[in-house]
Amino acid sequence: MPILDERxxxxxxxxxxxxxxxxxxxxxxxxxTDTGLFTRIGVRPNEGTMDVGLSVWxxxxxxxxxxxxxxxxxxxxSDLAAAGVRYERLRPMAxxxxxxxxxxxxxxxxxxxxTRTAHVALDLVFRALTPAVGSDxxxxxxxxxxxxxxxxxxxxxxxxxxxxxxxxxxxxxxxxLGEARGNRDKSWGPRRWGGSAMWRWFSINVGDGVHFGxxxxxxxxxxxxxxxxxxxxxxxxxRAWAVRTELAADRLTHAVTHVRATDKRGRVxxxxxxxxxxAPVAHEVxxxxxxxxxxxxxxxxxxxxxxxxxxxxxxxxxxxxxxxPIE
Numbered sequence: 001m002p003i004l005d006e007r008x009x010x011x012x013x014x015x016x017x018x019x020x021x022x023x024x025x026x027x028x029x030x031x032x033t034d035t036g037l038f039t040r041i042g043v044r045p046n047e048g049t050m051d052v053g054l055s056v057w058x059x060x061x062x063x064x065x066x067x068x069x070x071x072x073x074x075x076x077x078s079d080l081a082a083a084g085v086r087y088e089r090l091r092p093m094a095x096x097x098x099x100x101x102x103x104x105x106x107x108x109x110x111x112x113x114x115t116r117t118a119h120v121a122l123d124l125v126f127r128a129l130t131p132a133v134g135s136d137x138x139x140x141x142x143x144x145x146x147x148x149x150x151x152x153x154x155x156x157x158x159x160x161x162x163x164x165x166x167x168x169x170x171x172x173x174x175x176x177l178g179e180a181r182g183n184r185d186k187s188w189g190p191r192r193w194g195g196s197a198m199w200r201w202f203s204i205n206v207g208d209g210v211h212f213g214x215x216x217x218x219x220x221x222x223x224x225x226x227x228x229x230x231x232x233x234x235x236x237x238x239r240a241w242a243v244r245t246e247l248a249a250d251r252l253t254h255a256v257t258h259v260r261a262t263d264k265r266g267r268v269x270x271x272x273x274x275x276x277x278x279a280p281v282a283h284e285v286x287x288x289x290x291x292x293x294x295x296x297x298x299x300x301x302x303x304x305x306x307x308x309x310x311x312x313x314x315x316x317x318x319x320x321x322x323x324x325p326i327e
Contacts, residue, residue, distance in 0.1 A: 001228050001235040003131045004158050006092035011043075011077035012136075012156060012188040018046045021191040022075065024087055025184060026098060026126060027203055028164045029296060029307045032178030034059040035168050037122070038294060038309065039098065041080050041087055042191065048073045052082040054100055055279060056120055057296060058170055061112075063279050064104040064120045093160070096126045096184065104170070109277045124166035124177070126184060129208055133228045133235045134158030137189065155189030159203075161211035161230060181205040181307070183213050192285075198324040199313040200243050202227070202259065204271065204299050206306030209233075212261065212269070216241040218324050229263055237264045245312075245326050252322070253278050253293055257310040273297035273310045289316040 014020055021042045029036035039054040050072035056064040068083020080087040084102030089095075104120040137155035164180035183203040197218035204212040214227015227238030238261050246256035257273040275295040283290040295310040314322040 001133050001237045002135050003235070004093075004134050004136065008132065008134075008136060008156070008158055009089060009092040009186070011075045014045055014075050015189075016046070017190045019190040019192050020044065020046050022077070022186075022188045023191065024080065024186050026096070026182060027184075027309055028124065028126075028177075028180050028182035029057065030164070030175075030177040030180035031307060032180075033168075033175040035175045035177070036180065036182070036296070037098075037124075037168070039085070041082065041085070043072055043075055043077075043080075044191075045073060045075045050076075050080075050082050052085045054083075054085050054102075054104075055294070056104070056122070056168060056170065057277070058106070059175070061108050061110040061277055062106050063109055063277075064106045064118060064170055066100065066102045066104045066120065090125070093132050094128050097124070098126070099123050106170070109279060118171050120168075120170045122166065122168040124164050124168070126162045126164055126182070128160050128162045129181075130161045130211060130230045130235065132158040132160040132186075133213075133230075134186075157185065157187045157226075159183055159185045159213040159228065161205055161213070163208065181208070183211065183308070185213070196313060197315055198322065199311075200241065200257075201311040201313070202241070202261075202273075202309065203311075204273075204301075204306055204308035206299065206301050206304050210301065210304070210306070212238075212271070212308075214238045214241060214261070216243065227261065229261065229269060236267075238262065239264050243327055247326060248278075252291075252314070252326075253280070254295055254310060254312055254326070257295070257297065269301065272300045273308075274300075275310065289320065290314070291316055 023042035025040040027038040036057040041052040054066040088097040201215040211230040240262045242260040244258040259271040261269040279294040281292040299306045
């Protein structure tokens with residue numbers, strides 16, 4: 001599995017594609033306080049914007065969200081801030097800081113209470129537990145599913161596991177993280193939300209020593225499997241993700257995800273993800289409806305318990321059912 005060096009934590013050359021994006025994503029969950037986040041900031045210089053989304057898991061079933069867009073006609077890798085959310089690279093490929101001081105919309109994912117407004121503040125530092133794994137696809141054409149994916153999801157990508165320290169505050173209540181872990185990723189290349197027929201994306205941390213990350217993307221040219229496992233102090237590529245899903249009553253939201261991830265050595269890693277809560281995120285571009293169900297999951301692996309994300313992307317038909325059936 002390729003290990004990327006520090007230069008990939010900085011901006012890459014911008015290509016002419018109007019959808020060119022360089023984006024930074026982080027997730028975290030702390031079982032001690034039942035809080036965490038998932039957040040992404042993206043620079044789209046050819047469109048002249050920078051956009052940010054921050055979603056904060058609050059204890060129970062509340063999710064606080066902040067969104068914003070600002071003008072950004074040039075690529076930047078240092079002034080990463082919008083709508084009161086700021087990303088700061090402290091040490092390349094080693095340490096990042098995320099802060100927020102903003103008004104947020106808070107929704108109850110269980111649907112029992114109406115959406116409300118609350119002030120959210122946080123100051124968190126991500127410290128890497130693993131090297132950054134991935135690939136830089138600029139200057140490489142690709143073929144089949146890989147080529148199809150590069151036109152909509154990006155050319156280059158890295159992922160990295162880490163621990164978090166710091167605090168989250170909402171409704172005047174402070175939550176100091178105790179055992180928070182998560183993954184980060186960075187992507188560069190064209191990003192079009194309606195491009196993939198489906199995907200299943202996983203981000204899993206089992207203690208400090210075992211981590212998974214990867215995706216199965218559906219394209220017209222077939223499914224593309226990408227990913228990695230960090231175990232016994234080294235990274236190994238995942239060559240196939242076999243997924244079986246137990247659905248909630250709506251037949252659209254995943255409740256339990258069973259994964260068998262086969263790595264390049266032939267080892268099969270069996271994981272079970274029980275969703276603690278699922279946050280739906282909808283996009284509509286050019287009449288095409290995309291639904292991303294972001295599932296915060298408790299994962300079990302070889303008798304151990306971890307936490308992370310099971311994310312399902314669906315393209316929806318006119319009846320708002322998945323174009324690709326959920327396996």
